[in-house]
Amino acid sequence: MRLTWRDxxxxxxxxAIVVIYVAYLRDTGAWLVSSTRGTATxxxxxxxxxxxxLGRIDELFTGSRSRTTRIFTLCASLLGVTALSAAIIALVAANAAALAVLFAATMALWVSSTVRHALTPAPGPGTGIDARTHEAIDRRPAHH
Incomplete structure (x- = not known):
């Protein structure tokens, strides 16, 4: 892969998330980010x-999945569940520690996906060929 416009x-x-979280940590008086619930939202x-x-999670579930891809999928899933759980706790209980976990998990998801995109080689010609490929290449004429 390579970095794209999505990245x-x-x-x-x-x-924007970093700016908002830093503003929250500095006790800003700005509307929305002056409270734990607002910042979590x-x-x-x-x-x-x-x-x-903007993510392309479908790319992790198509074609052959290497061990590295399976490990990345597991880690990203765990980080996603962690972020969502922390967000719920931060919103319900106005808990600053849960907000910090939400921020850290969101940052970790972004860093891991960006690094993965930057380091994974772009697919070359002929990749993605599977058992169904012959149906597109060897089309038999339809007899009506």
Whole structure:
């Protein structure tokens, strides 16, 4: 793989999350990020839009899955569950520690996916060939 426009946009979302979280830590008086619940909402929404909706999780479940891909999928899933659980706790209990876990898990998801995209080689010609490929290549004429 290689870094794409999706990685650039996701990086912008992550930068916004960092700015919001730092503003929260500095006791800003800004609306929305002055409270734990408001900051958790902003981090959750920006993380979901910037990470989940722009992500290409389908690439992890198509074709042959190497051991590295399976390990990455497991780690990303655990981080995602951790982030969601921390977000729920931060929103319900206004817990600053849960907000810190949400921020850390969101950051870890972004870093791991960006590094994975940067280090995984781009697929070459002929990759992704499987048992169904011959159906597209060796089309038999239809007899009506």
């Amino acid at each position: 650039a946009v996701t990086s912008l979302f992550m930068a 902003a981090v959750l929404v920006l993380g979901a839009v910037g990470g989940c909706s």
